[in-house]
Amino acid sequence: MTETEWLAACDPMPMLSYLGDKGSCRKHRLFGCACCRRIWSYLSDPRSQEAVRGAELYADGQITQQALSSVQVGADRAMRPWSERNFVGTGPLERAGIFRAWVSSSAAKAVARPTNFLNNLARSIREATHYALLAEFGDRYTLGPGRTQHGDLLRDVFGNPFRPIVFSPDWRTSTTTTLAAQMYESRDFSALPILADALQDAGCDSEEVLDHCRATSEVHVRGCWIVDLVLGKE
Known part of the structure; x- marks a missing residue:
């Protein structure tokens, strides 16, 4: 990815792939949490919301890894019923609702993954971002205008990696x-x-x-x- 492509990118997924292990664990996790906060209304289970809050606190060193593991277990339990739902006999609107609940809770679970290894966390945040985009736009996110704001959101967190700022x-x-x-x-x-x-x-x-x-x-x-x-x- 070139600087021009970075500045113009709408889809955050190739931007995250380019970043790889650049940046800090904290920034990667906070970006994932920001994506989850965009779909907050879809995180109907309090355990999913608590996972996002816990991930933010952990990113800033305010809770232990054990506490983060605990909220991720809660997020997994919130996700599991949706991932196991049978679509037989359901209409398109109900299927869409089940799918949205599943991918939303999956995003919350991914941002709360208790790891401090940047490579592992970066993969988790790409997963969380993918699920959050699916929850917000469905399959349309690959073409939809919503990608623009996600690209801007990623630039807000990471800035321009091609021009690091020397802050006095x-x-x-x-x-x-x-x-x-x-x-x-x-x-x-x-x-x-x-x-x-x-x-x-x-x-x-x-x-x-x-x-x-x-x-x-x-x-x-x-x-x-x-x-x-x-x-x-x-």
């Missing part, structure tokens, strides 16, 4: 770190343009950083590369 410690002021922390915890990234102004006041002259903060039409999620840089997260 001087840009981490009390104002920038407070703004970034508030957005990270609340998942409300509407203050990113304000963060851009604060970074500029701190001496930031990186067009990539400032433009990403001010691109109000872009999607932003927990793991956003700008917020992570300000907070010193990998």
Whole structure:
């Protein structure tokens, strides 16, 4: 994959394949969780939702691997009845509902896989992303416009791997770190343009950083590369 292809890509699957073991376990897991949060309404079983929350907490070192294993077991139990359903005698709408419930819960189970080996986790996140896309779009996701936002979401988490940013410690002021922390915890990234102004006041002259903060039409999620840089997260 070239830089031009990365910047224009809509489908996250080849982008994830290109990343391979680039980036951190934390970022891969948070991207998978972001995909699951897009299909939150389809995760009707609380155990599936708890698996996504647990994966996010584990990504930030807030729960143990044993606790993550526990929520993944719950996610597996939530998924199993749907994967074992018999389609005989069901109509197309019911079959679609069963399929959506199965792939949604499968995505939640995959993001909570308790591993710290990046190669293994990257495979799990590709699996989770595939299931999340199927839940959201069905077979249409290979052609549908929804891929665009998923590509943007992946770029929000990983940035541009072809142009790594050298982030100056001087840009981490009390104002920038407070703004970034508030957005990270609340998942409300509407203050990113304000963060851009604060970074500029701190001496930031990186067009990539400032433009990403001010691109109000872009999607932003927990793991956003700008917020992570300000907070010193990998």
